[in-house]
Amino acid sequence: MSCPPERPRRPSTSSATGPRPKRNSQMSNNGRAQGFVPSLPSPTKSHRATFTPKLFSSLTRVDEELRSKAAQVDADKAAATRKTEISSEANHRPSCSQRIVNSPAFDILFAFLILTNAVFIGVEVQYGLDHPNDSDHWVFQWGRNIYTILFSLELFIRLGAQGKLFLCGEDRRWNCLDSIIVIASWWEAALEIQLWLTQDGSRSNFAGITGIRTLRIVRITRLVKVARLARVLRFVMALRTLTQSIIYTLKSLIWAMVLLLLIVYSFGILFTQVVADIISEHAQLIEEQAGLTVEQIEAKLEAKRVGEQYFGSLWKSMVSLYMSIAGGVSWEQVLVPLEASGWIWVIMFIFYIAFSTLAVLNVVTGVFCQSAIESAQSDHDMVIQSILNNKEAHIEKIKMLFTEIDAAESGVITFQMFQERIMSQEVQTYFESIDLDVWDAWTFFKLLDMDAGGAVEIEEFLLGCLRLRGNAKAMDIAKLCHDQTWLIREQARFWEFVESELYHMQVQMTSMAGQRTGSR
Structure with missing residues (x-):
């Protein structure tokens, strides 16, 4: 006598999940072979708060992992660099000449001396025209010698501080110019001594040069020293720009x-x-x-x-x-x-x-x-200075715009305050001055409120306006393409997983239907 067919029972949670472990185990192996784990925890109420997806990752999570990895690499590199710096500092400490040359007061002092030397040469030339019989006054002789000693001291300090970089470094052109001028100054001093030794001025014993010819050479060397004014150009941005433009043309x-x-x-x-x-x-x-x-x-x-x-x-x-x-x-x-x-x-x-x-x-x-x-x-320095000046100007305009909207001076801007002031002529003019086109108040407010706190602070307002002004930057478009590529790849994986799950569900349902038909 055959047993009556078993009455179909409503599958409970345990029974529904009971026969699945074997397939899940197989799926898990297949998933690992494909690079993902399809076993998902049960989304019960007790696990929702601590649930972490294992199959797919969000863009934020991937970005945080990359940021953490980059921070770790940076920390390792910083530690290695610090060890190298400690060892190099122990082996090589800045010399006295290097500390002097790297001091801002050093450049300021000799820039001032260059300017005063140019004025001194002009006064000397004018005095020679006004007093032809006493053109070489003792004051000018001592002045020339003092300037020669000071500029020679500067040259030797730079040579001791820079070493091989004196002729191979970034300032090699300026150093060559200084060397030529200092050599010309000492040559002038030597010729003046020779003229003083040959008091008759008719014939010089120094390489057969006549006194008049020697005097002409001395005057030419004095004019060469005026070229030292070119070194002051590196301290004045506007003059340097004009000079470089002339040379470039x-x-x-x-x-x-x-x-x-x-x-x-x-x-x-x-x-x-x-x-x-x-x-x-x-x-x-x-x-x-x-x-x-x-x-x-x-x-x-x-x-x-x-x-x-x-x-x-x-x-x-x-x-x-x-x-x-x-x-x-x-x-x-x-x-x-x-x-x-x-x-x-x-x-x-x-x-x-x-x-x-x-x-x-x-x-x-x-x-x-x-x-x-x-x-x-x-000009790299000029470009950086121009960018900084433009950024400072935009920041000042944005601060004035924030003050215009925040009439109560509360330090934050709410959406109601923003909506009330956005259509005023003053605010629109400020937005146009910083190259911002605001056509939707709520969308613009959401973009400014980066922490989704419902209010915009001054820091958020500054960063948001600087980020949104003007047309889209190449970096913004590249970031959008990168995120879109990641999203397409993850979406393809997701649909592949869904299709696999649907296929296995279809196979299982077909098998269960066959078993039920056979049991009948």
């Missing part, structure tokens, strides 16, 4: 001069031939005097004289043409010899003036401006 200047020379040379050949024919024709008419009045002869003589003055040779023609466009002479005077040759040459000369002044010179000016801008942008 030298290459463009050379090619601009070559282009202008070719243009002037081409037109010079043309006008020289024309005027030469006119001069030859006038000379022949004057010599023959065929039916010419006195006034006509005088006019032709004047035209011949002016033609020879401005177009007498190719060199004179080129100089006259350049002076016509550079303001050295009125081109109306240069045009007089060409008027006698016909109107076509007058039009050609006017075309040369228009082409040179309106086209060539303006293009050259534009090239110079572009070169100056590129020079300013390539």
